Amino acid sequence: MAGEGQAVLVVGEAGIGKSRLVQALLDETAEDSHIVLRYQCSPQYTGTPLWPVVQQLSFAAGFAPEDNDEQKRQKTEALLRRGTDNVSEAAPLIAALLGIQIGSTYPPQELSSQQRRTHTQAALIQQLIGLERRHPVLIVIEDVHWIDPTTLELFSQVLDRIANARVLMLLTSRPDNQPNLGGHPHVTRLTLNRLGRGPTEAIVSHLSGSQNLPPAVFKEIAGRTDGVPLFIEELTKAVLEAGMTAPGTVPVSLYASLLARLDRVPGVREVAQVAACIGREFPYSLLAAVSPVPETDLQSALDRLTAAELIFQRGTPPETHYAFKHALVRDAAHESLLKSRRQQLHANIARALEEHFPETRDMEPELLARHYTEAGLAEQAVEYWRQAGEQALARSAMAEAVTHLTEGLVVLQAFDLGKERQRHELRLQLALGQASIAGKGFAAPETGRAYARAHELCLELGNVPELFPVLYGQSVFYFQRGALREAHGIASDLLRAGREQANVAAQMIGHRMIGSTLCQYGRFAESRDAFEAALALYDPERDRGSGLVYAIDSRVMCLSWLSQLYLILGDLEQAVAYSRRVPAHVDELEHPGTAAVALAWGCIFNQLLRDSHNAAAQAQGAITLGTEQGFPLYRAAGSVIHGWAQAKVGRSTEGLAEMKQGLAAYRATGAECGRPTFSACWPISVGKQIVRRKALASWTRL
Template sequence: MPVSLHASLLARLDRLGEARRVAEVASVIGREFDSALLGAALERERECLAPMLERLVESRVLQRRGGPGGEIYRFSHALIQDAALGMLPRERYRALHARVAAIIEERFPASAAAQPQVIAHHRTEAMQPEQAAGWWQRGAQQAMRRGAMEEALVQLRRGIALLQALPEDPAHAQAELDMQLLAGSALLSLRGHSALETGQAYDRARHLAERLPGQPQLRNAMHGQWSHAWMRGHIGLALERAEALLGQAQARESHGGLAIAWSAMGHSQFILGRFPEALESLERGLEYEAKTERDRRYGLALQATVISTRCYSAWARTFMGRLAEARRDLLATLAAAETAAFPFAVANAHYALGRYDYDTGADEACLARLRTTVALCEEHGIEYLAMAAKAIIGLLLGRHGDHAGGLALVREAVAWNRAAEALTFVPNYLGMEAKLTARAGDPWGALDGMSEAFAMMAESGARWESSVLLRQHGEILGRAGRAEAAEAHLRAAVATAEAQQATLFRLHAAIPLAALLARTGRGEAARATLDAALAPLAVAEEPVVLRARAALAVLQPLP
């Protein structure tokens, strides 16, 4: 603050006489304070303190809430509080913070439990780092339970910084390990698996875990490293890390570790396009998870893992044509997430249902579900999931005529994921962008986008939507007038889906292929293509299945 203003405030405080000491102690408590806490800190009865508080109010140093006899006071301006703090010698400043913290802990335990970050602040300013770190952790855990991940992250960073400044010691290492794992969980919700900060938190956690006796929480750190590689598009490395995680869990015969490891295996296999293997692994993960209810230490991290495992298990069923099972499981997952009231789980469950509607052709239901997802994500700062929802919303908007609005949303998702180096899903978003670019009248520009999508997919190994990309490429080639190449790509899309046992993807590819065959005078081949794709979905009533049946009916020869 300007020197002249500072001098004026100091002079104003100096004129208060004995009330100045009251203002100094109050400034340590905070901008707003309770007179009971102030009296305890000053060791004065209320009757002795009241005249000095009255003088501070009359001098406009403090404001009293609730009129005469009120118990809550507030500094009239933050600059006045700063000036009062600045009058304290360093040792007295630290001693007062320690005293205020101790009084709150001992005499006002409900307040300490409700606002642990207040105790953390006082212990930090008192130069009591070990005690402060514990309270920062409590504050972060409380914030995470409320879904306030950014607030939690700020508190965890403060606690970690204090611990890292202390001498090396197993107790300090264990405390930091706990906080790094919590930070990884918060970062996963906020920035996503791929963020550099997320990877650094889990790398540091593994380093600490491996140096501690018994290697506590090593599996949690290894799982975090796996998720980081998985989302950054290093799918081969992710599979290796999942296998290492599984080996570690099997060696320890840990149900909790096996739940996490099989989930990691399933996620990796899913992104590689190995859907039956993925489903088996994901189901084994859920079986072990059901046995670990009393064995959990990191509830929020495991909630995130379980919700993702359930969603990917349902998507694997969806792609394999087991639609009724998938929808049932997704609705149950949403109900469980809403009961738990964990924002990340609720948003993820809404997205999973929206993705199901997208894959089964229920465009309006998908848009409604994903708009809910985006609203939840924006409220709670879950950016990467919001981008996944926006990409699909954009594609559907473009499909229904809003090419400019749809492209803007898809490109926002591409740009965000590139910036975050979350490259696993970028090929799929590029395919969406290419499809809308072609619809907007630029098939040649769209083909350039498809080339980049295939190159990224080959580099990462994320082949789960290779059939979808081949189909989109074929449709774009058809718009460009290259019928022969279009047919080749559509046939490749069908063959790829068959190899992956992705019944739903096969149907999606069979519809445009049958249309192309019919246009070129090969009605019998068109009917055979659609009939074969529909056969495994005989009892399904999803919109894409109904459209395919209608198309087949049109292709039936006249009696």
């Protein structure tokens, strides 16, 4: 209430009582005037960007299964009005996140995937802060050991904003994979430890009530549960329900206890097992579609499971949603199945999702991938993992993309050796290379490994169209790492393959990469000729999308290189002319990678001209776009040149500090190409600072 935002991370092993603690807090504050936002992470969606947020927004907006896009749009706008004044700006972003088609309701937003990601996160944070202006806000995020990277990034940003807000954020996590919250000063970490004998006996006594359990049974329960509250509760209930009050009759484990409880509730074990294959949370509609139990018996079984407090219910049939009391209860039911039956159920669930819930293909390919993986159907699983990876890549969720594509490669091991397996792996490795370039840089080891394996697969498969982007990826990897001989050799292979297959676009890329390596060798005239040859082959229609396949638009890249080459060769007029052609082409393309490299090259060009004003402006553009889009290489280059410009106009201390930071960030990407240019700026700036200090000292002595 005082406007001092706080966060509490509750850490404890499974069954220790984290969820019970959360519920106790919710019960205790139920009468207070505040807003509760609850987010539940899931092991099935660890790689789906913002999945907990999507679920919370859908629930808060009151979506019904029969709602069409227009109804969902109206409900989304009503939800947003509670926290933001600018609904027209936030609504298209949130609607896209929720998979709502808005048609022409709002003006089109010309945003790249990374810009959409950044703006969506900003809209979500603004909505939350807007709610806080009306009432205090309690944010509950459960099971963050299963949080996806994008949601973790979002709530890390929220933490930065709540220091002076009426917000309490409560997170729960198991010790393994607990979130890295960046050492925020207003995060308190609370560890829940196992219970001692006294609290254990108190729980058993409370549950047993008037049924007096013998001391030996008390002791046996305490010994086998080892102070874990969920274990204590479940074993005690198992003993009481079965009347096992003699020593030696207590179930030996939580697993045995849960199975015994399931068996004692008539007609529920099979229903619980099918539900467990769906997940900890499961909708009635999907369960009914895959359960072999008749619908009347199914509802009766669910009622009995609810009465036994093994599952909880939300909503009313047929739109009811259920959740197992605890992930361990779900796991016990799932693991009680024979492997063959478990695989069959997962296959049935995947097919039911495809048939009855076709939107799952586009909205949740990761879910289908997981079910097909559990089913042992490798071909379908690999295809959905690839789709999930490419979808995450399109959303600029690079960590999730790498996770999905890597999962696909793991599943691929189940394939028989042959051409089909090689084709699947090639597509995965190529997408993995693109994700690594975007997220970690051209020179990252992960980039090199993905393209090296993709090249092997191209050679094994023979004449495949993927060869050209693969050769480019390998050449630019070696080039950025300073391995010029390898980069030049692969670029020559690319040019030769393009000529052999009459692929003009590939020839253009080959000339471009050869020009890059020749420049680093100091063969400036030959480098210029190679870039001129590449530029002559550029077709605005055919190659407009070259930035999507080859990371950067070839025309912009050639013009940027040529501006510097003509400057080095002493033709200032031509150099400036080429440089001035770049911005118009960048504006035409609306491709963030190309825009970022153009800004980076532009600031370097102006640094060579000793034009600190324009160098600083373009360097700041590279920093801003590189930060927004997640391009570490161009952000680092911009920092070095911006620091140089600062030092040149007299702000030496700030400038040198920024240059130092930029050089370190550039090295961290693994890139070697360009380091001599950047490093040369350092002694120039340091030398000027020393000269100024000496001059000031001399003037003072006069």
